Amino acid sequence: MLKRIISHFTLTSIICLAGSYSYAANLMDIFHEAQKEDAQLRSAHALLQAELEAVPQSRAQLLPNISLSANTATIDREFSGGSNNTEERFNSNGYSARLSQPLFRADRWYQLLSAKASSKKALADYQLAEQDLIIRVAEAYFNVLRAEDNLSSAVAAETAFRRQLDQTQERFDVGLIAITDVHEAQAVYDLSRVTRITQEEERDNSFTALESITNQTYGAIDPLDKSMPITNPEPVAAAEWVSMSIENSIALAASKYQIEAAKQEVKRQKSGHLPTLDAVASYSHAEDGGISFLGNESDIENYALELNVPIFQGGGTRSKVREAHHRLVQAKENYESQYRSVKQDIQRQLRTTNSDVLRVAARKLALKSNQSALEATEGGYDVGTRNIVDVLQARNNLFESQRDYYNAIYDYILNYLMLKRIAGTITPDDLNAFNRWLQEDHSATP
Secondary structure: OHHHHHHHHHHHHHHHHHHOOOOOEOHHHHHHHHHHHOHHHHHHHHHHHHHHOHHHHHHHOOOOEEEEEEEEEEEEEEEEEOOEEEEEEEEEEEEEEEEEEEEEOHHHHHHHHHHHHHHHHHHHHHHHHHHHHHHHHHHHHHHHHHHHHHHHHHHHHHHHHHHHHHHHHHHHHOOOOOHHHHHHHHHHHHHHHHHHHHHHHHHHHHHHHHHHHHOOOOOOEOOOOOOOOOOOOOOOOHHHHHHHHHHHOHHHHHHHHHHHHHHHHHHHHHHHHOOEEEEEEEEEEEEEOOOOOOOEEEEEEEEEEEEEOOOOOOOHHHHHHHHHHHHHHHHHHHHHHHHHHHHHHHHHHHHHHHHHHHHHHHHHHHHHHHHHHHHHHHHHHHHOOOOHHHHHHHHHHHHHHHHHHHHHHHHHHHHHHHHHHHHOOOOHHHHHHHHHHHOOOOOOOO
């Protein structure tokens, strides 16, 4: 009977929720919406586009630079000599063009190489943001399902304890039991109502968290088929996961690009001691009017090599070199820290996921055992060998074991995805593998 109650209220909750809204979304529907609407991902994309501009900006420092300038002026001139004063007004104007081509600028070359490495790091950081979105969507989605299952269980528990209270009251009314049994049943029922109210709040909050990622409102989402197989991650060996994570970790790749950028920055600062050489071509035209000078017009062409040799800059260049070297050391230490973290995290997450497989199996057995224990306790209560407290406790144990079983399944899914995230191999296909278990096609195994 209890199973029928649970199934009835689970189905009723889903139908009621679905009836209030136009459709129920699945995991991939929500992920595709998040790809378009998630503010964090869009912010990361804008940052990527901004940081990619460092390459053309640095390259521009090595390309020709052309400038054009012009001037015009009205001049009032007055000459005084003896009794004769002369005044005149005339226009002076001209224009000039200058072409400069760097021939030897080591600092700008190394700046370009540093910018390219930094751009690769920026791209890696964006790929990390994309992987984080997969995890955030999965957490938000399955937390909704978790909350809905907890609510369904709470509703079923409240109903069952209400029925138990009614039966206890009836037995008391005919003098079969003491008033204390009624009080016990009433206390458990009241507590079940509190639990149901709390779970309703949790369910609503979980939908709000989901909506914050997609900027969409959902009334219902597709539930998970609990018959989904729970299997150990492949490969089995921890050493293979460590190797995989070191090879594929985007976080490690980003740290490597940061080291490369820091190396080029050291070279750039050291090149501050080197001379620079530019090829320069210029042309200028000037016209100057005036009675006193009868006016003049000039055209000047200039072709030159400009050499600049830094001799002493007050120790500033040496200081910048030292600063760049320290930042290179910092980048290397950051990589080492990231490397150790990846090795530690992947092993810990693999152990957690493998333990989840065992926990799900154990929770499933516990659910069956608690069902059998409840039936036995109810039978004992009917013949007088068990009291109402035993029945209430057994029933409560059953509902708790059901919640624990469902939570273990959701923990497994999220930990499995996090394992692949740490290994750097997570893709939307991993979401889609679980999404198939939200639909009619249950042929795929994650």
